[in-house]
Amino acid sequence: MTKMIHSTLRLLLTGILLGATIALPAQKIKKADYQAAVDKAYEKYKRLQEGKNADYIKELATVDPDIYGIAIVTTDGKVYTAGDLDSRVSIQSIPKLFTMAKVIEEQGPRAVFDKIGVDATGMRFNSIIAIEMNQGKEINPLVNPGAIAATSMISGLDSVAKWKNILETHNDFAGTELKVNHPVYVSEANDNLRNQAIAHLLKAYNRMYFDPVEATDLYTKQCALNANAKELAVMAATLANGGKNPVTGKTVVSPRTTTFTLSVMSTAGLYDDSGQWLFAVGLPAKSGVGGGILAVCPGKFGVAVISPPLNEAGNSVKAQKAIYDIVRDLDVHPYRIDPK
Ligand code: DON
Secondary structure (H helix, E strand, O other), X not given: OOOOOOHHHHHHHHHHHOOOOOOOOOOOOOHHHHHHHHHHHHHHHOOOOXXXXXXXXXXXXXXXXXXXXXXXXXXXXXXXXXXXXXXXXXXXXXXXXXXXXXXHHHHOHHHHHHHOOXXXXXXXXXXOHHHHHOOOOOOOOOOHHHHHHHHHHOOOOOHHHHHHHHHHHHHHHHOOXXXXXXXHHHHHHOOOHHHHHHHHHHHHOOOOXXXXXXXXXXXXXXXXXXXXXXXXXHHHHHHHOOOEOOOOOOEOOOHHHHHHHHHHHHHHOOHHHXXXXXXXXXXXEEEOOOOEEEEEEOOOEEEEEEOOOEOOOOOEHHHHHHHHHHHHHHOOOOOOOOOO
Protein backbone atom coordinates (compact mmCIF):
# COMPACT_ATOMS: atom_id res chain seq x y z
CA MET A 1 0.00 0.00 0.00
CA THR A 2 1.32 3.42 -0.92
CA LYS A 3 1.99 5.33 2.25
CA MET A 4 1.06 8.94 2.38
CA ILE A 5 3.86 11.28 3.40
CA HIS A 6 2.38 13.74 5.86
CA SER A 7 3.32 17.36 5.45
CA THR A 8 4.79 18.02 8.89
CA LEU A 9 7.25 15.19 8.85
CA ARG A 10 8.00 15.69 5.18
CA LEU A 11 9.16 19.16 6.13
CA LEU A 12 11.36 17.84 8.89
CA LEU A 13 12.82 15.21 6.60
CA THR A 14 13.52 17.75 3.87
CA GLY A 15 15.47 19.79 6.41
CA ILE A 16 17.58 16.79 7.33
CA LEU A 17 18.15 15.62 3.80
CA LEU A 18 19.24 19.10 2.76
CA GLY A 19 21.81 19.01 5.54
CA ALA A 20 20.15 21.19 8.19
CA THR A 21 22.61 22.47 10.78
CA ILE A 22 23.33 19.95 13.49
CA ALA A 23 24.68 21.35 16.75
CA LEU A 24 28.16 20.40 17.96
CA PRO A 25 28.47 17.34 20.22
CA ALA A 26 27.32 18.18 23.75
CA GLN A 27 28.61 15.61 26.22
CA LYS A 28 26.84 17.19 29.15
CA ILE A 29 23.83 19.34 28.47
CA LYS A 30 23.88 22.52 30.54
CA LYS A 31 20.84 24.08 32.25
CA ALA A 32 21.08 27.06 29.92
CA ASP A 33 21.05 24.74 26.88
CA TYR A 34 17.79 23.13 27.99
CA GLN A 35 16.08 26.45 28.65
CA ALA A 36 17.38 27.97 25.42
CA ALA A 37 16.14 25.00 23.37
CA VAL A 38 12.69 25.14 24.95
CA ASP A 39 12.39 28.93 24.55
CA LYS A 40 13.55 28.82 20.95
CA ALA A 41 11.10 26.10 19.92
CA TYR A 42 8.29 27.97 21.67
CA GLU A 43 9.03 31.28 19.96
CA LYS A 44 9.60 29.73 16.55
CA TYR A 45 6.24 27.97 16.33
CA LYS A 46 3.91 29.95 18.56
CA ARG A 47 2.23 31.71 15.63
CA LEU A 48 2.13 28.70 13.32
CA GLN A 49 -1.40 28.00 12.09
CA GLU A 50 -1.29 24.51 10.60
CA GLY A 51 -3.36 21.41 11.24
CA LYS A 52 -6.79 20.99 12.76
CA ASN A 53 -8.18 19.80 16.10
CA ALA A 54 -9.53 16.24 16.09
CA ASP A 55 -13.30 16.37 15.67
CA TYR A 56 -14.33 12.71 15.46
CA ILE A 57 -14.60 13.03 19.27
CA LYS A 58 -16.91 16.06 19.29
CA GLU A 59 -15.61 17.63 22.48
CA LEU A 60 -12.05 17.80 21.12
CA ALA A 61 -13.16 20.18 18.38
CA THR A 62 -14.08 22.73 21.07
CA VAL A 63 -10.60 22.82 22.70
CA ASP A 64 -8.68 26.10 22.25
CA PRO A 65 -6.31 25.43 19.29
CA ASP A 66 -3.87 28.07 20.57
CA ILE A 67 -2.92 26.14 23.70
CA TYR A 68 0.82 25.64 23.31
CA GLY A 69 3.05 24.48 26.16
CA ILE A 70 6.48 22.83 26.25
CA ALA A 71 8.26 21.11 29.15
CA ILE A 72 11.47 19.19 29.67
CA VAL A 73 12.05 17.25 32.89
CA THR A 74 15.51 15.79 33.35
CA THR A 75 16.38 12.52 35.05
CA ASP A 76 17.72 14.53 37.97
CA GLY A 77 14.35 16.22 38.37
CA LYS A 78 15.05 19.67 36.86
CA VAL A 79 12.18 21.31 35.00
CA TYR A 80 12.39 23.67 32.00
CA THR A 81 9.23 25.12 30.48
CA ALA A 82 7.84 27.62 28.00
CA GLY A 83 4.33 28.73 27.08
CA ASP A 84 1.08 27.46 28.52
CA LEU A 85 1.58 25.18 31.51
CA ASP A 86 -1.82 25.91 33.04
CA SER A 87 -4.04 24.38 30.38
CA ARG A 88 -4.70 20.67 30.51
CA VAL A 89 -5.94 18.59 27.57
CA SER A 90 -7.16 15.00 27.44
CA ILE A 91 -4.12 12.92 26.66
CA GLN A 92 -6.03 10.40 24.50
CA SER A 93 -3.60 7.77 23.20
CA ILE A 94 -0.72 8.63 25.51
CA PRO A 95 -2.05 6.43 28.37
CA LYS A 96 -1.74 3.43 26.03
CA LEU A 97 1.93 3.59 26.91
CA PHE A 98 1.58 3.46 30.67
CA THR A 99 -1.12 0.80 30.67
CA MET A 100 1.08 -1.34 28.42
CA ALA A 101 4.03 -0.71 30.77
CA LYS A 102 1.93 -1.83 33.74
CA VAL A 103 0.86 -5.01 31.94
CA ILE A 104 4.52 -5.75 31.13
CA GLU A 105 5.39 -5.09 34.78
CA GLU A 106 2.62 -7.37 36.07
CA GLN A 107 2.77 -10.21 33.56
CA GLY A 108 6.15 -9.90 31.84
CA PRO A 109 7.03 -8.89 28.26
CA ARG A 110 6.17 -12.35 26.95
CA ALA A 111 2.49 -11.84 27.80
CA VAL A 112 2.30 -8.69 25.68
CA PHE A 113 4.31 -10.33 22.91
CA ASP A 114 2.09 -13.43 22.82
CA LYS A 115 -1.36 -12.10 23.70
CA ILE A 116 -1.25 -8.75 21.85
CA GLY A 117 1.78 -8.65 19.53
CA VAL A 118 4.31 -5.87 19.09
CA ASP A 119 4.70 -5.38 15.34
CA ALA A 120 3.53 -2.04 13.99
CA THR A 121 0.38 -2.39 11.91
CA GLY A 122 1.44 0.37 9.50
CA MET A 123 -2.20 1.38 9.34
CA ARG A 124 -4.39 4.03 10.91
CA PHE A 125 -4.68 3.80 14.69
CA ASN A 126 -8.26 2.53 14.63
CA SER A 127 -7.96 0.28 11.60
CA ILE A 128 -10.25 -2.73 11.56
CA ILE A 129 -8.55 -4.12 8.44
CA ALA A 130 -5.34 -4.39 10.49
CA ILE A 131 -7.15 -6.76 12.87
CA GLU A 132 -8.67 -8.78 10.07
CA MET A 133 -5.39 -9.15 8.16
CA ASN A 134 -3.73 -10.82 11.13
CA GLN A 135 -6.82 -12.43 12.62
CA GLY A 136 -6.44 -10.51 15.85
CA LYS A 137 -2.68 -11.09 16.13
CA GLU A 138 0.06 -8.42 15.99
CA ILE A 139 -2.30 -5.61 16.90
CA ASN A 140 0.22 -3.51 18.88
CA PRO A 141 -0.52 -2.02 22.34
CA LEU A 142 0.01 1.57 21.13
CA VAL A 143 -2.88 1.65 18.65
CA ASN A 144 -6.52 1.19 19.55
CA PRO A 145 -7.01 -2.60 19.13
CA GLY A 146 -3.86 -3.55 21.06
CA ALA A 147 -4.53 -0.83 23.64
CA ILE A 148 -8.04 -2.10 24.34
CA ALA A 149 -6.56 -5.61 24.64
CA ALA A 150 -3.88 -4.31 27.05
CA THR A 151 -6.56 -2.56 29.11
CA SER A 152 -8.44 -5.85 29.28
CA MET A 153 -5.28 -7.52 30.65
CA ILE A 154 -4.50 -5.07 33.45
CA SER A 155 -4.86 -6.79 36.81
CA GLY A 156 -8.02 -6.29 38.89
CA LEU A 157 -10.97 -8.58 39.54
CA ASP A 158 -13.56 -6.18 38.15
CA SER A 159 -13.84 -2.89 36.32
CA VAL A 160 -13.52 -0.82 39.51
CA ALA A 161 -10.31 -2.57 40.56
CA LYS A 162 -8.88 -2.33 37.05
CA TRP A 163 -9.61 1.40 36.88
CA LYS A 164 -7.97 1.93 40.28
CA ASN A 165 -4.88 0.16 38.97
CA ILE A 166 -4.83 2.21 35.74
CA LEU A 167 -5.32 5.51 37.55
CA GLU A 168 -2.71 4.77 40.23
CA THR A 169 -0.21 3.78 37.55
CA HIS A 170 -0.72 7.05 35.68
CA ASN A 171 -0.58 9.09 38.89
CA ASP A 172 2.69 7.43 39.85
CA PHE A 173 4.22 8.15 36.45
CA ALA A 174 3.05 11.79 36.63
CA GLY A 175 3.82 12.25 40.34
CA THR A 176 0.45 13.91 40.81
CA GLU A 177 -3.25 13.07 40.81
CA LEU A 178 -4.55 13.19 37.27
CA LYS A 179 -8.25 13.82 36.71
CA VAL A 180 -10.65 12.52 34.08
CA ASN A 181 -11.96 15.19 31.71
CA HIS A 182 -15.64 14.25 32.03
CA PRO A 183 -17.02 16.12 29.02
CA VAL A 184 -14.43 14.40 26.82
CA TYR A 185 -15.10 11.00 28.39
CA VAL A 186 -18.86 11.33 27.94
CA SER A 187 -18.46 12.70 24.41
CA GLU A 188 -16.34 9.70 23.34
CA ALA A 189 -18.27 7.10 25.35
CA ASN A 190 -21.54 8.17 23.66
CA ASP A 191 -20.05 7.84 20.21
CA ASN A 192 -17.73 4.88 20.54
CA LEU A 193 -19.13 2.25 18.22
CA ARG A 194 -15.91 1.76 16.31
CA ASN A 195 -13.84 0.96 19.41
CA GLN A 196 -16.67 -1.27 20.68
CA ALA A 197 -16.59 -3.07 17.32
CA ILE A 198 -12.81 -3.47 17.60
CA ALA A 199 -13.17 -4.99 21.09
CA HIS A 200 -15.86 -7.41 19.91
CA LEU A 201 -13.86 -8.43 16.86
CA LEU A 202 -10.90 -9.18 19.12
CA LYS A 203 -13.20 -11.22 21.34
CA ALA A 204 -14.24 -13.21 18.28
CA TYR A 205 -10.55 -14.00 17.69
CA ASN A 206 -10.03 -14.89 21.39
CA ARG A 207 -7.76 -11.89 21.82
CA MET A 208 -9.85 -9.97 24.39
CA TYR A 209 -9.17 -10.79 28.04
CA PHE A 210 -12.08 -9.12 29.86
CA ASP A 211 -15.61 -8.13 28.98
CA PRO A 212 -15.28 -6.15 25.69
CA VAL A 213 -17.82 -3.47 26.63
CA GLU A 214 -16.19 -2.84 30.01
CA ALA A 215 -12.67 -2.97 28.57
CA THR A 216 -13.63 -0.35 25.97
CA ASP A 217 -15.14 1.82 28.68
CA LEU A 218 -11.95 1.63 30.79
CA TYR A 219 -9.89 2.40 27.70
CA THR A 220 -12.10 5.43 26.91
CA LYS A 221 -11.78 6.72 30.46
CA GLN A 222 -7.98 6.49 30.39
CA CYS A 223 -7.95 8.39 27.07
CA ALA A 224 -9.87 11.20 28.82
CA LEU A 225 -7.24 11.73 31.53
CA ASN A 226 -6.20 15.37 31.56
CA ALA A 227 -2.63 16.62 31.79
CA ASN A 228 -0.53 19.68 31.07
CA ALA A 229 2.86 19.69 29.34
CA LYS A 230 4.81 19.50 32.59
CA GLU A 231 2.85 16.50 33.87
CA LEU A 232 3.41 14.71 30.58
CA ALA A 233 7.11 15.55 30.69
CA VAL A 234 7.39 14.03 34.19
CA MET A 235 5.74 10.86 32.84
CA ALA A 236 8.28 10.79 30.00
CA ALA A 237 11.14 11.52 32.40
CA THR A 238 10.11 8.54 34.53
CA LEU A 239 10.66 6.33 31.51
CA ALA A 240 13.90 8.18 30.70
CA ASN A 241 15.00 7.34 34.25
CA GLY A 242 14.44 3.58 33.96
CA GLY A 243 10.98 3.60 35.57
CA LYS A 244 11.81 5.72 38.65
CA ASN A 245 9.99 9.06 38.85
CA PRO A 246 12.81 11.65 39.09
CA VAL A 247 10.58 14.16 40.89
CA THR A 248 8.94 11.94 43.54
CA GLY A 249 11.70 9.32 43.72
CA LYS A 250 9.13 6.51 43.49
CA THR A 251 9.94 3.41 41.43
CA VAL A 252 6.90 2.95 39.21
CA VAL A 253 8.08 0.12 36.95
CA SER A 254 11.37 -1.77 36.63
CA PRO A 255 14.19 -0.84 34.25
CA ARG A 256 13.42 -4.08 32.37
CA THR A 257 9.80 -3.04 31.81
CA THR A 258 11.02 0.38 30.68
CA THR A 259 13.29 -1.16 28.07
CA PHE A 260 10.46 -3.08 26.41
CA THR A 261 8.12 -0.09 26.68
CA LEU A 262 10.57 2.19 24.88
CA SER A 263 11.07 -0.39 22.14
CA VAL A 264 7.35 -0.52 21.33
CA MET A 265 7.22 3.29 21.43
CA SER A 266 9.98 3.45 18.84
CA THR A 267 8.08 1.39 16.30
CA ALA A 268 4.50 2.55 16.89
CA GLY A 269 4.34 5.69 19.06
CA LEU A 270 3.27 8.01 16.24
CA TYR A 271 0.94 5.52 14.55
CA ASP A 272 1.54 5.10 10.84
CA ASP A 273 4.04 8.02 10.88
CA SER A 274 6.34 6.21 13.35
CA GLY A 275 8.99 5.32 10.78
CA GLN A 276 9.26 8.89 9.56
CA TRP A 277 9.42 10.13 13.14
CA LEU A 278 12.18 7.73 14.11
CA PHE A 279 14.11 8.63 10.98
CA ALA A 280 13.94 12.34 11.73
CA VAL A 281 14.05 12.49 15.52
CA GLY A 282 15.35 9.12 16.71
CA LEU A 283 13.68 9.21 20.14
CA PRO A 284 10.81 6.97 21.24
CA ALA A 285 7.66 9.06 21.50
CA LYS A 286 3.90 8.80 21.93
CA SER A 287 1.19 11.08 20.68
CA GLY A 288 -2.52 11.49 21.31
CA VAL A 289 -5.29 13.12 19.30
CA GLY A 290 -5.82 15.62 22.15
CA GLY A 291 -2.65 17.33 20.87
CA GLY A 292 0.00 16.03 23.26
CA ILE A 293 3.26 14.34 22.32
CA LEU A 294 5.90 13.13 24.75
CA ALA A 295 9.35 11.83 23.86
CA VAL A 296 11.98 10.06 25.91
CA CYS A 297 15.72 10.68 25.76
CA PRO A 298 16.96 7.61 27.69
CA GLY A 299 19.07 8.48 30.72
CA LYS A 300 18.73 12.23 30.10
CA PHE A 301 15.21 13.71 30.00
CA GLY A 302 11.58 13.54 29.01
CA VAL A 303 10.06 16.23 26.83
CA ALA A 304 6.40 16.98 26.15
CA VAL A 305 4.51 19.49 24.05
CA ILE A 306 0.79 20.22 23.95
CA SER A 307 -0.84 21.89 20.93
CA PRO A 308 -4.20 20.54 19.69
CA PRO A 309 -4.11 21.04 15.88
CA LEU A 310 -3.14 17.74 14.21
CA ASN A 311 -1.82 16.58 10.85
CA GLU A 312 -3.56 13.90 8.73
CA ALA A 313 -2.07 11.03 10.75
CA GLY A 314 -3.48 12.48 14.00
CA ASN A 315 -0.24 13.89 15.42
CA SER A 316 0.14 17.47 16.74
CA VAL A 317 1.82 19.66 14.14
CA LYS A 318 3.53 22.09 16.54
CA ALA A 319 4.51 19.35 18.99
CA GLN A 320 6.33 17.39 16.30
CA LYS A 321 8.18 20.43 15.05
CA ALA A 322 9.08 21.69 18.55
CA ILE A 323 10.40 18.30 19.70
CA TYR A 324 12.36 17.88 16.47
CA ASP A 325 14.04 21.26 17.03
CA ILE A 326 14.78 20.57 20.70
CA VAL A 327 16.35 17.19 19.92
CA ARG A 328 18.47 18.77 17.18
CA ASP A 329 19.53 21.72 19.34
CA LEU A 330 20.47 19.50 22.28
CA ASP A 331 22.13 17.10 19.85
CA VAL A 332 20.62 13.97 21.35
CA HIS A 333 19.59 11.95 18.30
CA PRO A 334 20.63 8.52 19.64
CA TYR A 335 22.02 7.36 16.29
CA ARG A 336 24.35 10.30 15.82
CA ILE A 337 27.77 8.75 16.31
CA ASP A 338 31.19 10.38 16.20
CA PRO A 339 33.58 7.85 14.56
CA LYS A 340 36.70 7.06 16.62
O1 DON B 1 -9.84 5.76 20.79
C1 DON B 1 -9.65 6.83 20.23
O2 DON B 1 -9.88 6.98 19.03
C2 DON B 1 -9.13 8.00 21.05
N1 DON B 1 -9.64 7.95 22.38
C3 DON B 1 -7.62 7.98 21.10
C4 DON B 1 -7.02 7.99 19.74
C5 DON B 1 -5.68 8.57 19.66
O3 DON B 1 -5.25 9.45 20.37
C6 DON B 1 -4.87 8.05 18.56
N2 DON B 1 -4.41 6.78 18.89
N3 DON B 1 -3.76 5.91 18.86
